[in-house]
Amino acid sequence: MTKVSILMPVYNAERYLSEAINSILNQTFKDWELIIINDGSTDNSEKIINNYRDDRIYYIRNTENLKLIKTLNKGIDYCHGKYIARMDADDSCFPERLRYQVEFLDNNHDYMMCGTNAVVVDGHYNKTGKIRNLPDDNLLQVNLLFSPPFIHPSVMIRREVLRENRYDEDYKHVEDYELWCRIAKQGKVANLQKDLLAYRWHDTNISVLNNQVQEEMKDKIIREQLKMLDIEPTDEELYCHKITFRLYASGRKQNISIQQSEAVSAWFEKLLRQNKKIKKYNQDDLKAFLWARWAVLCISQKKYSKIFSPAFASYHPDVLTQLFKLFFFLKNK
Incomplete structure (x- = not known):
């Protein structure tokens, strides 16, 4: 069995896609498969993907634009690894990312998922900030009552956990936050205190384009958490x-x-x-x-x-x- 499946949805990502794929190819941990799902891109994304000749890269092309949540749920079924790592087509992983996360989950069987810290970069790869989230399960459980304490493209989740807890289409633009809340009710979660992702922040980020809707949906999740x-x-x-x-x-x-x-x-x-x-x-x-x-x-x-x-x-x-x-x-x- 492959150890890690990396799930990467792609939609019109030609500007940064090669950098994202190369960051996976450059991982020090080699037992992985990269599941790339092209969600109806109209740019050169497909051409870029087809230029790669690594047997560990699996390319799936949606015949229509399914949007992110349906694409992610579809991709889960193509993942055969013990762990599923999320990755976005406009970010890049640091070389040790997979190794550190695999080591953590291998050594902590009561943990269902782990995220990492990140360096924030702009469209030209200039460092513009950093993201630091709490590391320990007990405080992360509390943090989820207020806000999402994980960086979505940094997480690695046990495959059986994600297959039993799909992304919910009723929580568009906050599907990750809702998922973390569900998973955290079932077991422990953590964040590794290492910068293992370059998280790209630009004016086409989902959270920038859909800020108002996202905030309304976050409120819905918070109210559900408070009901507990x-x-x-x-x-x-x-x-x-x-x-x-x-x-x-x-x-x-x-x-x-x-x-x-x-x-x-x-x-x-x-x-x-x-x-x-x-x-x-x-x-x-x-x-x-x-x-x-x-x-x-x-x-x-x-x-x-x-x-x-x-x-x-x-x-x-x-x-x-x-x-x-x-x-x-x-x-x-």
Whole structure:
């Protein structure tokens, strides 16, 4: 059995496609197959793909444009590897990506998937930033209550897990976030703390072109996640839930009033009360996570004296240990 199947959908990707394919060919880990599905491209993508003569590359051509979700679900059936790695046609992998992810999943049988960190590059491969996500399952489970903590083209998933958990067409543009939430309910997840992907950010990214729809669908997922705590948030509560992840929306700082800060604190207290009853998350982990988000809010508003005195503060050693880990993570993010 092939160890890794790399699933790469392609649609009019001629500008970066060779670079993406070459980054797979240059992997230090060699036991892989690359499943390329051309979703009705009208540019030179097919010609570029056909120039490659590696027996590990399998080319499938959709007779019509099925769009991303149907193409991904179709591609899963062509994957025969023990693990399935996602890859986009405009990104590129660092040479050690597959090796590190295979080693992790081979050595951690209770984990269903793992992602990686990434370097953000522009259309000319200039480094413009970085993406850092939390590494550990316990905090990732909490993070999923607020936002997607994985880079889609960086993940590697056990084949049987992905075959039993297909992408849901009802969650267009956030199909990955919804999938991570489902998988995380069934087992452990992780992010490797290594830059193993060059993630290309440009004005044709799905998240750029479909920002409004994407945000509405994210809200739907968040509401579904909150139902697990037996909470149906009001619009104001949903705003409080999301604001610490949107303080610099579109690159512009969001100013928060004192009343809004108090509402955020009250909302975090509500989450903790409900979790204490339902026991969905480890209470200390949730408290530390919320405290770290509170700190982000305070720092953004220059209310530094409030960082260590939220109404929900706890000075239990387990909470403080996680809190300072999160502070260190945020500092280096």
